Amino acid sequence: MKADPFAQLKLLDIAEIDARVLRLRHALKNLPETAEITALQGERKKVDDTGIDARTRRDDLAAAQAKAEKDVEAVRLRRGKEQQRIDAGQVTNPKDLERLQVELATIDRRIAVLEDEELEVMEQLEAATATAAEIDARVAGIDERIAERSAARATRAAATEAELAEASEERGPAIEGMPQDLLALYDRIREQSGIGAAELRARQCGGCRLTVDPAELGRIRAALVADVVRHDECGVILVRTAESGL
Numbered sequence: 001m002k003a004d005p006f007a008q009l010k011l012l013d014i015a016e017i018d019a020r021v022l023r024l025r026h027a028l029k030n031l032p033e034t035a036e037i038t039a040l041q042g043e044r045k046k047v048d049d050t051g052i053d054a055r056t057r058r059d060d061l062a063a064a065q066a067k068a069e070k071d072v073e074a075v076r077l078r079r080g081k082e083q084q085r086i087d088a089g090q091v092t093n094p095k096d097l098e099r100l101q102v103e104l105a106t107i108d109r110r111i112a113v114l115e116d117e118e119l120e121v122m123e124q125l126e127a128a129t130a131t132a133a134e135i136d137a138r139v140a141g142i143d144e145r146i147a148e149r150s151a152a153r154a155t156r157a158a159a160t161e162a163e164l165a166e167a168s169e170e171r172g173p174a175i176e177g178m179p180q181d182l183l184a185l186y187d188r189i190r191e192q193s194g195i196g197a198a199e200l201r202a203r204q205c206g207g208c209r210l211t212v213d214p215a216e217l218g219r220i221r222a223a224l225v226a227d228v229v230r231h232d233e234c235g236v237i238l239v240r241t242a243e244s245g246l
C-alpha cells in the first residue's frame, strides 16, 4: 500500500489518541477504589457475622432478665398477700400462724435466690450488650469507610470519563482528511493487537519495542517514502521520521 508520507505521520497523532482512549477505558474498568471497596465489604461481612452470635446472646439474655424479673415479682406478690393476712389478724390459730411464719421465711429465701439469679443475668446482659454494641460500632466504621471510598471512586470515575470524552472528541478532527484505505488498515491492525501504528525511532519499533533487524531495516531503507511499511515482528505500521536511524 502507498500513502502520503504526511498522512502516515498523522497516524502517530491518531495512535496517541487511541492509546489514551484505551488506557482511560482500562482505568475506568479497574478503578483502584473498586478493589478497596470489595475488600472492605468482605471485612464487613466477617465482622457482621461475629455480631450475629453476640446479638442473639444479648436478645436471649434480655428475655431471660425479663422472665427473672417477673418471677421475683410473682413471689413478692404472694409474700405480700400472706403478710397481709397476718397483719389483718386473719390468722388467729397459733399453729397456723407458726406455719405461715415458716412459709414466709421460705419465700424470703426463694426471693433472695431469684434476685441473685436476676442480678447475674443482668451482669451477663450488660456484657453481651457491650459486645454487640462494639461489633455494631465496628460495622458502622467499615460502612463509613465504604461510603468514603465509594465517593472517591465516583469522583475518580467522573474525572476519567471526562478525560475519555475529551480524547474521543479529539479523534474526529485527527482522522479528518486521512486516506480511507490507510485508516482502514490502521484500524484493522489496532483492533487485532491494540496498536495500529508506531514510530520507527532509532531503529526500534515503537509498538513492540524490539529493535528492527538489519535485513528488515535494509528493506525499509529501500522502500519509497510513500510505501506503507509494517514491522514483520508485530505487524504495526512503522512510521518513518528523521529520528528513525535509517
Ligand SMILES: [Zn+2]
Residues within 6 Å of the ligand: 205, 206, 207, 208, 209, 210, 231, 233, 234, 235, 236
Ligand atoms: Zn514492532
